Amino acid sequence: DQQVKQNSPSLSVQEGRISILNCDYTNSMFDYFLWYKKYPAEGPTFLISISSIKDKNEDGRFTVFLNKSAKHLSLHIVPSQPGDSAVYFCAAQGANNLFFGTGTRLTVIP
Amino acid sequence: EPEVTQTPSHQVTQMGQEVILRCVPISNHLYFYWYRQILGQKVEFLVSFYNNEISEKSEIFDDQFSVERPDGSNFTLKIRSTKLEDSAMYFCASTYMTRAGQPQHFGDGTRLSIL
Numbered sequence: 001d002q003q004v005k006q007n008s009p010s011l012s013v014q015e016g017r018i019s020i021l022n023c024d025y026t027n028s029m030f031d032y033f034l035w036y037k038k039y040p041a042e043g044p045t046f047l048i049s050i051s052s053i054k055d056k057n058e059d060g061r062f063t064v065f066l067n068k069s070a071k072h073l074s075l076h077i078v079p080s081q082p083g084d085s086a087v088y089f090c091a092a093q094g095a096n097n098l099f100f101g102t103g104t105r106l107t108v109i110p
Numbered sequence: 111e112p113e114v115t116q117t118p119s120h121q122v123t124q125m126g127q128e129v130i131l132r133c134v135p136i137s138n139h140l141y142f143y144w145y146r147q148i149l150g151q152k153v154e155f156l157v158s159f160y161n162n163e164i165s166e167k168s169e170i171f172d173d174q175f176s177v178e179r180p181d182g183s184n185f186t187l188k189i190r191s192t193k194l195e196d197s198a199m200y201f202c203a204s205t206y207m208t209r210a211g212q213p214q215h216f217g218d219g220t221r222l223s224i225l
Contacts, residue, residue, distance in 0.1 A: 034213055036216075041218065042218050042219075043114070043116075043201050043203075043216035043217050043218045043219050044153065044201070044216045045216070046213035046214075046215065049213060089152075089153065093208075095166065095208070096141075096158040096165045096166035096208065097143065097155040097158055097166060097168075098145075098153075098155065098214060099155070100145075100152050100153040100154070101152060102151070102152040103152065
């Protein structure tokens with residue numbers, strides 16, 4: 001039961017360039033999507049969310065894009081910084097819980 | 111900024127023993143959750159709790175699991191008779207309201223190791 005998928009387990013990007021993390025989902029009933037960042041030995045930290053009625057939400061260096069017809073969302077980080085190196089989880093909000101993807105490990109190379 | 115706190119950070123238990131994982135959610139939050147992450151796998155939902163009762167549970171949350179809010183601040187997960195496959199990181203989360211994109215806030219987790 002993989003309702004949320006992140007097909008890239010890892011991504012390496014040069015500092016200052018754009019990082020693009022991708023996520024696909026299968027359930028068209030999801031109405032909110034969230035991105036979390038996770039450092040080792042810490043819990044997931046909320047980053048940004050988007051409602052299914054929008055196609056874009058921006059917060060500083062972070063922008064999330066939603067393509068409902070393709071059931072696809074992406075997180076853009078620009079410019080990428082070394083401190084952004086972490087595992088990024090895409091999540092979809094169900095009635096009482098979150099459905100997480102498997103995560104993408106982002107490494108930003110100085 | 112208020113945060114969710116979990117204790118202990120690491121728990122080592124013999125198979126078959128009972129274990130209680132503790133969480134203090136953010137004080138004005140109303141909805142509480144437990145998730146787990148087996149090493150190398152995704153974060154999986156276990157149970158949600160609201161108004162002193164379980165609102166939803168996954169198929170992972172079988173009769174060996176229980177949750178309790180024994181007082182106004184703590185939220186606990188009990189595993190009655192632990193199995194090797196219960197070894198995982200367990201995360202507690204809380205939120206003020208569900209829906210409307212209100213994010214769940216997570217603690218730093220308890221690493222449970224079953225021997």
